[in-house]
Amino acid sequence: MGRLIIASNRLPVNIIENDNSLEIVPSAGGLATGLKSYHKQNNSVWIGWPGIITDSTKKQKEVIKKLEPEFCSPIFLSEELVSNYYDGFSNATLWPLFHYFTQFTVFDEKYWDAYTEVNQLFAEAIIQESRKGDTVWIQDYQLLLVPQMLKEKRPDLHVGFFLHIPFPSYEVFRILPWRDEIISGLLGADLIGFHTYDYARHFISSVRRLKGCEVEFNKITHENRRVFVDVFPMGIDFQVFHDKAYETQTKPIQERSKEHRDLDKYLLETSDRKLMLSIDRLDYTKGIPNRLKAFKAFLERYPQYLEKVSLILLTVPSRTDVEEYQNLRKEVEVLVGSINGQYGTMQWSPIIFFYRSVPFDHLIELYTSSDVALLTPLRDGMNLVAKEYLATQINHKGVLILSEMAGASKELGEAISVNPNNINDMVEAIYKALTTPEKEQKEANISMRNRLKRYDIFAWANDFMKTLDKTRERLSEYQIKKLSPTVSQNLLTRINKAKQRVIFLDYDGTLQRFYEDPLEAKPDKPLYALLDKLEALPQTEIVLISGRSKETFNEWFGSKKYHLIAEHGAWVKQVNTEWIPKNVGNLEWKESIRHVLESYVDRTPGSLIEEKEFSLVWHYRKADIELGVLRALELKEDISSLIVNHNLEILEGSKVIEIKTIGINKGAAALEFLSQHEEVDCIMAIGDDWTDEFLFKKLPQEAITIKVGTNNTIARYYIDTYKDVRNFLQTITQ
Numbered sequence: 042m043g044r045l046i047i048a049s050n051r052l053p054v055n056i057i058e059n060d061n062s063l064e065i066v067p068s069a070g071g072l073a074t075g076l077k078s079y080h081k082q083n084n085s086v087w088i089g090w091p092g093i094i095t096d097s098t099k100k101q102k103e104v105i106k107k108l109e110p111e112f113c114s115p116i117f118l119s120e121e122l123v124s125n126y127y128d129g130f131s132n133a134t135l136w137p138l139f140h141y142f143t144q145f146t147v148f149d150e151k152y153w154d155a156y157t158e159v160n161q162l163f164a165e166a167i168i169q170e171s172r173k174g175d176t177v178w179i180q181d182y183q184l185l186l187v188p189q190m191l192k193e194k195r196p197d198l199h200v201g202f203f204l205h206i207p208f209p210s211y212e213v214f215r216i217l218p219w220r221d222e223i224i225s226g227l228l229g230a231d232l233i234g235f236h237t238y239d240y241a242r243h244f245i246s247s248v249r250r251l252k253g254c255e256v257e258f259n260k261i262t263h264e265n266r267r268v269f270v271d272v273f274p275m276g277i278d279f280q281v282f283h284d285k286a287y288e289t290q291t292k293p294i295q296e297r298s299k300e301h302r303d304l305d306k307y308l309l310e311t312s313d314r315k316l317m318l319s320i321d322r323l324d325y326t327k328g329i330p331n332r333l334k335a336f337k338a339f340l341e342r343y344p345q346y347l348e349k350v351s352l353i354l355l356t357v358p359s360r361t362d363v364e365e366y367q368n369l370r371k372e373v374e375v376l377v378g379s380i381n382g383q384y385g386t387m388q389w390s391p392i393i394f395f396y397r398s399v400p401f402d403h404l405i406e407l408y409t410s411s412d413v414a415l416l417t418p419l420r421d422g423m424n425l426v427a428k429e430y431l432a433t434q435i436n437h438k439g440v441l442i443l444s445e446m447a448g449a450s451k452e453l454g455e456a457i458s459v460n461p462n463n464i465n466d467m468v469e470a471i472y473k474a475l476t477t478p479e480k481e482q483k484e485a486n487i488s489m490r491n492r493l494k495r496y497d498i499f500a501w502a503n504d505f506m507k508t509l510d511k512t513r514e515r516l517s518e519y520q521i522k523k524l525s526p527t528v529s530q531n532l533l534t535r536i537n538k539a540k541q542r543v544i545f546l547d548y549d550g551t552l553q554r555f556y557e558d559p560l561e562a563k564p565d566k567p568l569y570a571l572l573d574k575l576e577a578l579p580q581t582e583i584v585l586i587s588g589r590s591k592e593t594f595n596e597w598f599g600s601k602k603y604h605l606i607a608e609h610g611a612w613v614k615q616v617n618t619e620w621i622p623k624n625v626g627n628l629e630w631k632e633s634i635r636h637v638l639e640s641y642v643d644r645t646p647g648s649l650i651e652e653k654e655f656s657l658v659w660h661y662r663k664a665d666i667e668l669g670v671l672r673a674l675e676l677k678e679d680i681s682s683l684i685v686n687h688n689l690e691i692l693e694g695s696k697v698i699e700i701k702t703i704g705i706n707k708g709a710a711a712l713e714f715l716s717q718h719e720e721v722d723c724i725m726a727i728g729d730d731w732t733d734e735f736l737f738k739k740l741p742q743e744a745i746t747i748k749v750g751t752n753n754t755i756a757r758y759y760i761d762t763y764k765d766v767r768n769f770l771q772t773i774t775q
């Protein structure tokens with residue numbers, strides 16, 4: 042197996058300049074904190090921005106050297122790029138939009154250009170760093186275009202992508218002017234991971250609607266590649282938090298750092314009080330003002346807690362150049378000031394406010410000293426603080442109040458769940474948390490902690506990497522069977538040597554591309570010319586075999602010298618003969634099925650019924666794609682009893698459902714045709730959808746069977762698109 046290359050906007054460490062010397066400091070934020078433990082243990086290379094802006098080559102070299110022992114490789118960005126790509130498109134466009142803050146979302150062409158440029162820089166750096174067959178794991182919303190940029194230039198790389206923030210519902214995502222580019226960018230990955238099923242579902246819905254891709258369960262077919270989507274709720278380095286908490290609680294006070302001792306002294310002074318803790322980056326998504334309002338309302342409603350409880354509000358400075366963040370800081374400071382002013386006493390501050398980050402030891406001290414963690418983001422991809430708080434509760438005490446809008450709430454079901462927009466709900470949650478009996482606290486924490494311990498950061502990363510590796514196995518079948526130039530050449534030799542050949546060709550998706558309106562898919566001039574040339578080859582029979590109606594086939598090919606099999610085999614017209622129907626029994630069933638289909642047309646705008654002589658077809662290609670899929674399931678369920686009673690079967694094609702008498706299929710029709718042409722010593726069949734599988738299955742073993750596209754097949758070979766089919770057929774005529 043090749044190496045792993047991790048790429049993210051920030052490296053797990055930052056380089057800062059101190060008195061003309063360079064210093065390494067750990068990066069803040071969930072992604073870096075979480076992934077760096079995995080990185081350390083896996084001999085991977087991490088590519089990202091080191092946080093320093095410099096165009097001096099000398100200094101850049103120094104930075105490179107400084108980062109080498111950390112297995113990190115820097116990308117240098119100019120001030121302007123950082124401003125437009127990072128503060129701009131990443132944090133003023135994608136961040137608010139993906140967190141449903143449409144009112145803060147800025148659309149600026151300049152931001153987009155910088156974003157594209159930086160994504161390109163990342164792609165190039167990754168390409169330079171990687172050897173053939175390496176695995177690349179791209180992180181987060183700052184690099185959404187990188188997967189496609191990599192796949193285009195280096196299809197050999199195995200690309201995974203993980204989104205750490207929510208993926209919004211299509212109704213919000215569609216607002217973005219660059220939505221198509223973003224989706225295409227992501228679809229360059231082989232595996233795309235999300236924290237929760239909802240985010241994955243929203244993403245798939247956008248892919249379906251914007252790209253019209255086929256989606257089967259969690260597999261998207263895009264430009265003849267398969268892209269897998271899956272859910273991996275990110276964990277934390279549980280053991281580190283647990284051990285550190287243990288150490289903190291058992292270490293004699295004299296052995297602690299000065300800052301640590303100060304904190305301890307402070308915590309001691311408040312030991313007769315309950316402590317509530319909240320820790321977040323100062324970000325509008327974290328719901329800090331609402332939390333403060335709830336705390337104020339709590340003090341008002343439950344005055345018995347005055348002087349008995351304090352809220353430690355640790356807010357870490359973040360994106361300080363962006364206007365919304367500056368406004369938020371002011372708002373929070375005003376709220377804290379007014380609550381402390383109104384309720385505080387000489388001995389007691391209701392809110393202890395920090396606007397800075399604290400060292401790791403200090404963080405653990407805060408976690409372990411708090412009776413309640415109050416984490417109420419308005420939207421949060423996951424929220425690792427909630428998990429860290431639980432991991433440090435080594436005595437299993439402590440109560441977690443967690444917003445239902447945080448991804449973590451899906452896993453931490455035993456926590457007190459709140460809607461962060463409902464102040465009343467939060468007030469009652471605080472009261473409940475402060476009065477939860479110890480026994481209940483322990484029960485809840487033991488089960489949540491066990492889960493966090495099991496699915497920790499290593500399990501999470503390994504799970505992602507294992508799934509990414511599996512997609513490689515799944516892809517390899519396609520790659521092995523793909524019609525390479527050598528295989529094509531061998532097949533050509535075989536076809537040329539044969540004395541009598543039959544070539545079965547499906548129509549839609551095989552010789553012609555799909556159109557939204559099936560009637561637009563008429564054969565074009567080059568296609569007629571190609572088929573005529575094929576047909577003119579000596580000892581060669583061309584059979585067009587399709588689900589199309591006999592009328593359409595007759596109009597398009599009736600005067601040609603190709604054999605025609607229409608409606609999946611219900612009608613056959615050999616060269617120079619008339620159309621002959623297969624005996625299909627009586628057709629009284631059509632009346633009752635038509636009624637059912639009509640009700641589906643009424644309830645599914647854009648769908649339509651096509652009536653063929655021996656079958657009825659419900660098309661939903663033009664309907665809302667998700668509604669169409671849902672209705673198709675419903676329809677199959679609805680007509681199941683009618684089908685059994687009338688000896689019918691359902692054929693399900695690409696956004697169509699066809700109902701017809703049992704036993705009519707392309708395989709049976711092809712065999713009947715072959716029984717009338719006994720001298721044949723070379724059979725070839727090409728088709729793209731699953732109705733062609735009947736054909737591939739029934740043909741003799743030695744037949745050359747070719748599947749167009751990437752879906753599972755029993756055919757011997759794969760070919761990419763209808764254009765490649767045409768090119769391949771062209772070579773036969775030369």
Ligand code: GDG
Nearest residue numbers: 070071072074205357398399400401421422423424425426
């Ligand atoms: C994004 C998504 C998702 C915080 N203050 C200090 C400090 N921290 C550490 C915490 C925690 C991390 O920062 C914050 O992680 P979150 O998950 O809560 O939030 P985001 O930074 O917004 O992260 C988020 C995450 O990515 C992972 O996918 O969960 O939803 O928004 O690890 O401990 N660490 C130290 N001092 C501090 O003052 N040492």
